[in-house]
Amino acid sequence: MKYLFGPVPSRRLGISLGVDLVPHKVCTLNCVYCEVGRTTLLTLARKEYVPIDDVIHELDNFLAQQPSLDYITFSGQGEPTLNSGLGRVIEHIKTHYPQYWVALLTNGTLFWDKALRKEVMMADVILPDLDAVSQSVFSKINRPKAGLDNRQIVEGLQALRHEFAGKILMEVFLIPGLNDTEEELKLIKKTLYELAPDSVQLNSLDRPGTESWVRPMNKERMIEVAEYLKPLKTEIVANTQNRKTIKSFDDDIQTNILKTISRRPCTDDDLCQILSLHKNELNKYLSSLLDEGRIESIQMERGLFFKLKVE
Ligand code: SF4
Numbered sequence: 001m002k003y004l005f006g007p008v009p010s011r012r013l014g015i016s017l018g019v020d021l022v023p024h025k026v027c028t029l030n031c032v033y034c035e036v037g038r039t040t041l042l043t044l045a046r047k048e049y050v051p052i053d054d055v056i057h058e059l060d061n062f063l064a065q066q067p068s069l070d071y072i073t074f075s076g077q078g079e080p081t082l083n084s085g086l087g088r089v090i091e092h093i094k095t096h097y098p099q100y101w102v103a104l105l106t107n108g109t110l111f112w113d114k115a116l117r118k119e120v121m122m123a124d125v126i127l128p129d130l131d132a133v134s135q136s137v138f139s140k141i142n143r144p145k146a147g148l149d150n151r152q153i154v155e156g157l158q159a160l161r162h163e164f165a166g167k168i169l170m171e172v173f174l175i176p177g178l179n180d181t182e183e184e185l186k187l188i189k190k191t192l193y194e195l196a197p198d199s200v201q202l203n204s205l206d207r208p209g210t211e212s213w214v215r216p217m218n219k220e221r222m223i224e225v226a227e228y229l230k231p232l233k234t235e236i237v238a239n240t241q242n243r244k245t246i247k248s249f250d251d252d253i254q255t256n257i258l259k260t261i262s263r264r265p266c267t268d269d270d271l272c273q274i275l276s277l278h279k280n281e282l283n284k285y286l287s288s289l290l291d292e293g294r295i296e297s298i299q300m301e302r303g304l305f306f307k308l309k310v311e
Helices: 052-063 086-096 114-119 135-142 150-163 182-195 219-228 253-263 268-275 279-291
Strands: 004-010 014-019 071-074 101-106 125-128 167-173 199-203 234-236 295-300 303-308
Touching (some): 004 052, 052 086, 114 150, 125 150, 150 182, 182 219, 219 234, 253 268, 253 279, 253 303, 268 303, 279 295
Parallel strands (some): 014 071, 071 101, 101 125, 125 167, 199 234
Antiparallel strands (some): 004 014, 295 303
């Protein structure tokens, strides 16, 4: 599959079929914590970065097997709202496969665009990020395309909240020392309060980020932040759910390992869960890929992660 991936056990959405509408790595931001690497095309231009007819064709082929899914989720290697055909794909899914819920994982930077807000109205859940409110912290963490003003982004999110009938789950990615200062947290709390999302999800580094100096926030501090944000409904993002039985799964194990870690680095436990492999079996493949120099490992707080080796 070229534009679809998984189904994968997602930390927030259960069993989720991913739809990737932009190539690596097209985004409006270049976040220091990004798990899929540096942004190579930093842009605000919405266009058909991948052909929408081909995406729809792939979806039709896959969904014809009536897979067991919790969500079909727009996410992947960049910012999905940059694809000008996003609305067409959402409409296609909701018209032809209404049994599936549609989720949009987005950095939320483009909702000041009225046309985009109209396109996403048929989605069930939108999960935008809000890591900072002040332009200075926003610039340090998210390193936006020049001209992207955080006040305008927040206004776009407010308009979305006003017009969108589905659920909005805001995500705040916490970086110790950057957006957990008293001043920034106060701004974040006020803004979230005004946005009135259905819930706020607190996340922190779990896999290697783009910049090696980014450190995860410890659990105690995350709990403190969650307490501070009350009475907002806040949750700390939990670990991946167990994968259900997925019949339509590619049996080429090595290809699947490479495909999975090309999207985001994973531990061996993650890979075992995602690919339903016994650890011994997985280790054989990992050893040979390490020997061949196609992948590399990196130690993080949660364990040893595997990622594609960049020459
Ligand atoms: S974390 Fe998301 S928004 Fe930030 S650079 Fe990566 S893909 Fe873009």
